[in-house]
Amino acid sequence: MNCRHVRALLPRYVDGELAAEDMARVAEHLAGCPACQRRLAVHRQMPAMLAELPQPRGASAGEELLRARISTALEAERRRQARWGVLDRWGNALGWAAASAVALLLVAGVILTGRPLVEQRFGALRPAARTTAAQPVATPISPTVRYLSPELGFSVECPADWTARTSGPGVEAPGWLRLGGAGFASDGYVQGDQALGHYAIQVSVLQVPAPTAAEAVQAWLAILDPGYRQAIGQRALTLAGEPAVELTNLPDRTRQVWAVHEGRLYKLSFSPPQASERDAPALAAYDQFLQSLAFVPITQTAVPPTGTPTPAPTPTRQPGQVPTAPAPPTPGQPEPSPMPVVTPTVELPPYARQVTSLVVTPSDPPVVYAVVDGQLYRSADRGATWAGETMAGLPASAALTGVAVDYKHPETTYLLTSEGLYRRQGTAAWQRISDLQATALAVDMVDANTLWAGVLRKEAGQAVVLRSPDGGRTWSPAGPELEASPLGSWASDILVNPNDPDMLWAVVRSNRRDLAPDGLLFRGDRDGHWQRLSLGAFDPAPGNVDSVYVAGIAYDPNANLLFAGSERSNDNAGRILVLRSPNADAADAASIHWEVAKYIALPIEPCYAPGLVRPLAVDARAPRSLYAATDIVWCGDESPLDRYRLLASHDDGVNWDTLQMAGLP
Amino acid sequence: MLTLSYRSQAMESVRCGPVEGFALIFEQYYAGIYRYLCRLVSDADLAEDLAQQTFLKAYRALSAGPQPDNLHAWLYAIATHTAFSALRRRRLIAWLPLAGESVRHASGPGPEARLGERELVAQALAQLPRRDAACLLLHFHEGLSCAEVAQALGLSISAAKSRLYRAREAFCEAYLRLSEEVGP
Numbered sequence: 001m002n003c004r005h006v007r008a009l010l011p012r013y014v015d016g017e018l019a020a021e022d023m024a025r026v027a028e029h030l031a032g033c034p035a036c037q038r039r040l041a042v043h044r045q046m047p048a049m050l051a052e053l054p055q056p057r058g059a060s061a062g063e064e065l066l067r068a069r070i071s072t073a074l075e076a077e078r079r080r081q082a083r084w085g086v087l088d089r090w091g092n093a094l095g096w097a098a099a100s101a102v103a104l105l106l107v108a109g110v111i112l113t114g115r116p117l118v119e120q121r122f123g124a125l126r127p128a129a130r131t132t133a134a135q136p137v138a139t140p141i142s143p144t145v146r147y148l149s150p151e152l153g154f155s156v157e158c159p160a161d162w163t164a165r166t167s168g169p170g171v172e173a174p175g176w177l178r179l180g181g182a183g184f185a186s187d188g189y190v191q192g193d194q195a196l197g198h199y200a201i202q203v204s205v206l207q208v209p210a211p212t213a214a215e216a217v218q219a220w221l222a223i224l225d226p227g228y229r230q231a232i233g234q235r236a237l238t239l240a241g242e243p244a245v246e247l248t249n250l251p252d253r254t255r256q257v258w259a260v261h262e263g264r265l266y267k268l269s270f271s272p273p274q275a276s277e278r279d280a281p282a283l284a285a286y287d288q289f290l291q292s293l294a295f296v297p298i299t300q301t302a303v304p305p306t307g308t309p310t311p312a313p314t315p316t317r318q319p320g321q322v323p324t325a326p327a328p329p330t331p332g333q334p335e336p337s338p339m340p341v342v343t344p345t346v347e348l349p350p351y352a353r354q355v356t357s358l359v360v361t362p363s364d365p366p367v368v369y370a371v372v373d374g375q376l377y378r379s380a381d382r383g384a385t386w387a388g389e390t391m392a393g394l395p396a397s398a399a400l401t402g403v404a405v406d407y408k409h410p411e412t413t414y415l416l417t418s419e420g421l422y423r424r425q426g427t428a429a430w431q432r433i434s435d436l437q438a439t440a441l442a443v444d445m446v447d448a449n450t451l452w453a454g455v456l457r458k459e460a461g462q463a464v465v466l467r468s469p470d471g472g473r474t475w476s477p478a479g480p481e482l483e484a485s486p487l488g489s490w491a492s493d494i495l496v497n498p499n500d501p502d503m504l505w506a507v508v509r510s511n512r513r514d515l516a517p518d519g520l521l522f523r524g525d526r527d528g529h530w531q532r533l534s535l536g537a538f539d540p541a542p543g544n545v546d547s548v549y550v551a552g553i554a555y556d557p558n559a560n561l562l563f564a565g566s567e568r569s570n571d572n573a574g575r576i577l578v579l580r581s582p583n584a585d586a587a588d589a590a591s592i593h594w595e596v597a598k599y600i601a602l603p604i605e606p607c608y609a610p611g612l613v614r615p616l617a618v619d620a621r622a623p624r625s626l627y628a629a630t631d632i633v634w635c636g637d638e639s640p641l642d643r644y645r646l647l648a649s650h651d652d653g654v655n656w657d658t659l660q661m662a663g664l665p
Numbered sequence: 666m667l668t669l670s671y672r673s674q675a676m677e678s679v680r681c682g683p684v685e686g687f688a689l690i691f692e693q694y695y696a697g698i699y700r701y702l703c704r705l706v707s708d709a710d711l712a713e714d715l716a717q718q719t720f721l722k723a724y725r726a727l728s729a730g731p732q733p734d735n736l737h738a739w740l741y742a743i744a745t746h747t748a749f750s751a752l753r754r755r756r757l758i759a760w761l762p763l764a765g766e767s768v769r770h771a772s773g774p775g776p777e778a779r780l781g782e783r784e785l786v787a788q789a790l791a792q793l794p795r796r797d798a799a800c801l802l803l804h805f806h807e808g809l810s811c812a813e814v815a816q817a818l819g820l821s822i823s824a825a826k827s828r829l830y831r832a833r834e835a836f837c838e839a840y841l842r843l844s845e846e847v848g849p
Contacts, residue, residue: 011833042837049786049840050805053704067695070717074691074724 001025006036014043355629355644357402358616361410366619368627369413370646373665374399376415382625383646386663393429395419404441406448407498414441414451414472421453421472433472442494444526445501452478452504454491464491464508467528480506480522480530497585498557502526505533505562505584507550519549519567523589535564535594538579540571546596547571548579552614554626556652560585563597563626563653567612576600576613578628578653597653600630613647623650687724690736695720698744701807705748705799707791715751719744738813745799745817752795789840797832804829 006029012018013026030036042049357371368379369389376389391398394417402416415422415430416438422430440454451468453475463477489510497503502525510518519540524530540547548566555562562584566576578597586592600613612630619625626649646659698719702712722743733739790798796818803809803817815825 007834007837010837011830038841039837042840043833046801046833046836047805049782050790050801052783053787053790053802053806066699066713066716069713070691070695070720073717074687074720078724 001029003033003036006030007039010039010043355646358627358629359403359405360617360619361405362407363410366621369403371400371403376400376403377664382619383627383648383659384662386661390427393424393431394422401439402441404443406443408445409448416441423472436475439490440492440494442496442504445496445498452494454494454506456490464489465494465506478528480508480524493553495553495555497555499560500585503585505553505555507553519551521550521553521564531589533589533592535579538594540569542571545572545575546577548577551612552616554615554618556618556620556624556626558620558624559652561652563615565613565615565628578613578615580653598656625650626653687727691720694740697807698740701741701802702744702748704802704806705795706752711751715744715747718747722747735813735816738809738816741803741807741809742817742819749795785840785843789836789843792839793832793835797828797835800829800832801836
């Protein structure tokens with residue numbers, strides 16, 4: 001038996017799993033072979049060696065903080081599931097309150113300071129104007145403060161709370177931070193870093209050091225968290241000398257540097273300095289890092305296909321700038337009711353999961369109904385102010401999931417509730433017409449007694465769209481055929497094309513994305529025949545950063561534009577956008593094409609909480625208004641900043657204003 | 666053994682569908698899962714993200730799906746799969762730990778260039794294919810049985826045993842090679 005044979009048998013020899021004869025032969029070889037004896041010693045020590053592995057850098061310091069961070073994220077997930085009514089075995093009894101309390105105790109405080117880290121290189125920060133005065137009415141949006149670094153032309157904007165609450169227990173960072181500067185669009189905010197909520201933070205404006213400067217490489221690079229940036233490649237890029245913002249966590253933690261280069265935002269992470277003898281490889285690693293940065297484009301404009309009428313490109317708005325006023329009404333048409341006052345703050349990370357439904361009646365002026373947090377609200381001024389709507393006729397236990405209107409008979413309104421389907425005429429009391437727990441509802445444009453409803457699939461093979469021929473009393477399956485038949489799929493949206501009442505669109509969601517495709521768009525007819533519509537380049541696929549899991553649809557019959565929103569996924573890494581199709585009604589479904597109307601959110605920071613933009617309804621009068629709800633709940637941070645937003649666009653989804661939402665929860 | 670009592674307690678909570686079900690599971694496993702991920706990916710920050718993903722996935726799965734037979738191995742399976750996925754995604758900019766670089770750049774056998782024994786072990790482990798490293802960590806560090814390692818890695822028990830033997834041999838090889846490079 002030679003060394004090669006023995007080495008292959010040593011693990012079994014150590015375990016005593018060889019036959020007696022082989023044990024003896026291996027022992028015999030070992031007795032005369034020092035090399036194999038060394039190997040035997042390693043094998044025998046291996047359990048102890050591996051059991052005593054050192055912790056990677058920073059691990060021991062991070063364990064408790066991580067515990068709080070995951071607790072918070074799990075609590076956010078529990079709330080998310082509760083909102084959606086996902087079957088939640090644990091939800092009612094989770095003990096996260098205790099964990100969250102620990103999280104609060106662990107918040108070391110927030111130190112927001114312009115104190116330079118290295119005096120000779122970093123510019124000082126000084127407070128600039130507050131933006132509070134521009135907000136006419138109290139809104140959930142906090143006032144902000146901008147800090148400027150004059151010599152670098154770079155700014156940091158953050159909630160004003162940060163200046164008041166400089167440090168101390170119980171301080172929670174709001175989880176967003178806006179960076180500004182030349183070539184830096186106002187919507188380029190850093191947000192959602194859970195670390196912001198749980199570590200002491202120091203914000204400094206600095207310049208990215210030159211990779212060859214010895215003092216600049218005191219910190220070697222640990223990692224650029226790439227897990228959520230799939231459009232990564234080797235990039236020849238030098239950021240040396242450019243302005244950046246540094247977020248410093250606890251002293252022994254990785255530092256993050258956010259830098260802007262040619263309109264793109266880069267995130268760099270550094271580990272603490274190393275011993276001097278390691279400077280050479282540190283230099284090499286740092287240099288390599290600068291050449292291999294992930295990037296996130298900050299400004300995006302829609303690129304419509306050639307020959308399609310195009311909207312004006314997205315103007316770059318500066319912080320504090322009031323959004324463009326809506327277009328004047330067309331001559332000859334009645335003066336529309338005043339547009340809602342919008343806040344000057346643009347596209348804060350919003351949330352919309354609480355806004356499950358919104359409809360605009362065809363009456364003039366229109367009435368806007370919204371279901372928010374399970375309650376019905378009504379707005380007579382296009383979403384500026386809201387009031388709770390009567391629940392007369394509904395059982396107290398009813399939780400609302402949606403509202404629908406019969407567009408041919410706008411006095412007829414439907415309510416989708418946990419206790420069944422309700423209808424009312426005018427302002428009369430709600431009357432129960434079915435025990436159907438619907439997730440979406442549409443009224444036929446030809447026969448008002450024909451209704452389509454979306455439902456949650458509770459049995460294998462069950463249809464997620466049902467049809468009723470008798471005003472909602474009885475229901476029968478109406479498709480669509482799904483590729484897989486897991487439980488947990490549901491139709492979240494059903495639209496009837498007002499220009500062609502024989503055409504419907506529907507969105508099918510899945511709460512088990514690992515088992516069933518999610519966010520599928522279907523087109524069907526009144527006979528229940530459906531086909532899935534491709535989103536072309538936006539079809540979800542691993543590696544496709546523009547993957548769109550359709551989170552909602554809305555149709556503008558005048559412009560013939562079908563809008564589709566998207567939800568965060570591992571594929572798109574949080575690149576949340578609004579698509580529109582100018583020919584979603586084309587006879588040949590294969591010819592339907594899609595274009596980006598707007599990137600609502602970009603994958604700036606990894607976070608596992610959901611984010612979406614959900615087109616809800618179109619008010620087709622002039623000025624046309626597309627309503628959408630958006631949300632990004634950042635890792636359990638449920639500060640008012642991060643709840644939800646109702647947005648309105650008057651230019652086919654390119655620019656969006658945040659509705660004031662006065663009167664909404 | 667402490668681990669066993671933890672496991673049985675957590676499994677009991679799963680069976681009961683109880684008050685504080687998942688909170689209990691989380692409390693009992695987060696430290697172990699995090700440490701395992703730290704060693705598997707050699708990066709504390711990445712491990713934090715992966716640990717969070719692991720528990721979110723577990724929570725969603727337990728909320729909506731059937732209960733696993735072996736919660737312990739099941740959680741490590743999620744963690745391992747999550748780590749492998751992340752490592753695949755980051756392969757373009759992955760590099761060896763800097764400590765590994767310093768071994769090659771170390772000039773001469775001076776005592777300051779010598780790596781500590783534990784660092785040597787960590788580096789030897791870092792040089793293995795990740796599946797082999799996962800095998801060793803799960804078995805020797807996390808105390809999973811061969812059957813549990815098989816479940817965590819999606820292998821048959823016999824395949825897991827074979828891989829474990831191979832991984833042990835590969836680790837031994839790497840460890841001895843590093844020892845010789847560093848010198849006495």
